[in-house]
Amino acid sequence: MPTAKQVEDYIRQGLPCDYVVVHGNDGQHFEAVVVSPLFEGKRMVQQHQLVYQALGDRMRNEIHALSLRTFTPQAWAQSSQELTEEQ
Numbered sequence: 001m002p003t004a005k006q007v008e009d010y011i012r013q014g015l016p017c018d019y020v021v022v023h024g025n026d027g028q029h030f031e032a033v034v035v036s037p038l039f040e041g042k043r044m045v046q047q048h049q050l051v052y053q054a055l056g057d058r059m060r061n062e063i064h065a066l067s068l069r070t071f072t073p074q075a076w077a078q079s080s081q082e083l084t085e086e087q
Contacts, residue, residue, distance in 0.1 A: 001027025002062050007055070008032070014054025018073050028064035035076040044070065 002010070007030050008022040017036045024030035032051070039047040047070040052059050059066070071079060 002058065003027070004030060007058075007063065007066075010058060011051060011054050014056070015050060019076065028062075030063060030065070031067040031069075033069045033071070035071045035073055037073055039070055039072045040074075 004022040004024045007024070008020050011017065011020050011022070011032065011034060015034070015036055016038060017034055019035040020032065022030050022032045034047075034051055036047075036050070038050055042050070048068050051066075051068055051070065055063065055066075
């Protein structure tokens, strides 16, 4: 069973990312935030497919569930700014 850190490493190895964080401690269910310039101009489903491609067969064999939040670098910067302004 992979750890959250291993899943994060798998994503980083298969996809150029500005930021990745993965949570989950049961070895099968994970939540990830992924920021990649490759997401530019792509719909959310296409962004998620890129992450699944980076994980390859691990999505079928090792990871039971992966909740994804994907962002372009610009959308991530805007989201981060909005969070800062709310505080």
